[in-house]
Amino acid sequence: MPHNIPHVLAQVELCALASRKYRTSVSEISSYIKQRFLMAHLVVLPYTINHKDVIIIPCPFKLLWFSLDHHLLYFVVTIPFSVPVMVSLILAVYAASLLIFPASAVSILASLDDLTKSEFDFVVVGGGTAGLVVATRLSENPHVRVLVAEAGGSNEGVLNSIIPFFAVELVGSSNDWNFTSVPQAGLLNRTLPIARGHLLGGSSSINRMDYTRGSDDLYDHWANLTGDHGWSWSSLKKYYFKNSRLVPPADGHDTTGQVDPSAHGYGPVEVSLGGFPAGVVDDRVVNASKLLGGRFAYNRDLNAGDFVGVGYLQSSVGHGRRSSAAVAYLDPLVSSRSRPNLSVLVNTVVTKLYHSVSLNGIPEFKTVELGQVNSGSRLNVTATKEIILSAGVIGTPHILMLSGIGPKDTLASLGIEPLVDNPSVGQNLTDQPQMLHRYLLNITQSPDDVLRNATLMEEAFDQWNTTKQGLFVSPSGSTNGYLRLPENSTIWSKFEDPSSGPRSAHIELIWTNGFGPLGAPVPATGHFLTINTVVVSPISRGHLTLASSDPFAKPVINPNYLTSDFDVFTMIQAIKDMKTFVSADPWKDIIIGPVGQLSTATTDEQLALYARNGSISINHSIGTARMSPFSAKWGVVDPDLAVKGARGLSVVDASVFPSIPECHMQAPTYIVAERAVDLIKARNGLLRI
């Protein structure tokens, strides 16, 4: 067959192009394409339309077009003919595509006054981690009009959000909602700051960037809890792959044995290992893990399904810069001036949702009320197909209750008309308590030098600015470990295992070279090792409720940290594990001793007091609009993420998690959002393939 050679050449060309685009290996892209298209023969001509790489793929059987994601558009056309006919057809498709994709851009609107339209197919409330996935994916279809309303401002030029090392500077800044918990009974009545991102990208723009998807047990547990196999590990794999891709660390070091490339996908969020490895700490962590084995055994890639062991931390960082939902999903559309059917309105608070009609006593929500801080003005917009709440674990239940969806008596007591009596709204608030511990090290150089010296700080900044190399390319900490409680632990006589299964952990340890994170005052002398201990499978549950019917008043937040004896026991075990770990041989030449209360707390009673005195939030709250089976009387959304007892309204963010992932939350949030897009498309007749 004369066209065999072009077929082969073209397939190679497609792989090479996609490989360049996704900065991953040609063989990975090749195997992805084979899986995805299942086509034996392809002829491919790549070229550009409106700054987008477009690939024409003639194949023998089909004529259809679809988009793989917002980076690449694929046109698949039937070409059983000669080359001239094929070229004519390609030109025809090109001309048609110019009509389909006119050269205009996504609108980023700075205030309500800039909004010229009042009707959209979908209104997404909150331009955060999940919200931007939903909005950018739904608007891949040029006929679908999407509005995102985000309370915070743009992520553009927010240096602390761009430079990985400065992440912790964002907490407590104007890019943080700066919530505060009520006094915590389990923490000696201390109140705690609760951070949430207040800018495009939401918490993915201010988080520590640890990128962990949790174990296969976790998602299988979710499938059991919700009665929907679609939430299982095997079903969700494609959505995880769709979210992120592995890129080389900023310093380009050889990562063989530090990560499993086959466990990673091809999505827009860039994920990498530490690009400024702290050899003095990292090597010792890995050596101690290999030496101790057992509960501390080395795990090459914690994101490959088994989430127990010690390994190299993966972060949502690419080429020395944070890769947030805004950077990965939205910014490419802005810079390529594409997606005119997507409007993103910033500095705008969603104050309430209104229902239009009630069918069989079930209210249908179509109207979103928009407002601005320090302004009484309000504007209503309509979502003809669906309103999607992606305002996060605090914002989402807050808006639900303001709109009359929540515990009837609470709403009525605040003068809000109860439309859907649902006592689960705002309940089940679950977060992981963490502590930071310090050891004094016997070394002469560390990041602490930079933190206490303005000139070195400036030099490090210049290095990052000019070369995207050096200390600032990574968040602090490049190794972590997930441990299960010992099987013979005394706690098992009192509590059932709250974890998702044997491949999920109870404890996390994170090792950081230096007194970090920034924000804590660094002592004038000395070099330090910081270790975080985290209870990742807590039993304590909190709740959130309205303080008033004023949409700008902050809600009452009670995470109830360390109110379960299980959580206190687990934190104590975590501290003991940390001590065991740093007493291993590889640390002997370097550790002088613990700093502060850690050095005096030895008995369980003293450690419990130390834990209650020192625990803070790791900002991993979930579960305030929990997902439950269709028939369940508890829960806020069904397994398709539609709000129970309402029409036209769904929730897509970390508030729907049916149980707490024993990991960090951004990857599970992205996974939920990527699947949610298909669920929303399916019920609105928008699925093309």
Ligand SMILES: Cc1cc2nc3c(=O)[nH]c(=O)nc-3n(C[C@H](O)[C@H](O)[C@H](O)COP(=O)(O)OP(=O)(O)OC[C@H]3O[C@@H](n4cnc5c(N)ncnc54)[C@H](O)[C@@H]3O)c2cc1C
């Ligand atoms: C300081 C910090 C550190 C963290 N570290 C990590 C980490 O290292 N790794 C990890 O995996 N996870 C981490 N997390 C957790 C993780 O980032 C979040 O769980 C996840 O991003 C939540 O995504 P979301 O879509 O549910 O909410 P968000 O990303 O918070 O999005 C909600 C959006 O809605 C907007 N919004 C809220 N209310 C309204 C309203 N009324 N009107 C309009 N807009 C509104 C918000 O401004 C925000 O942009 C961290 C979180 C924080 C805060």
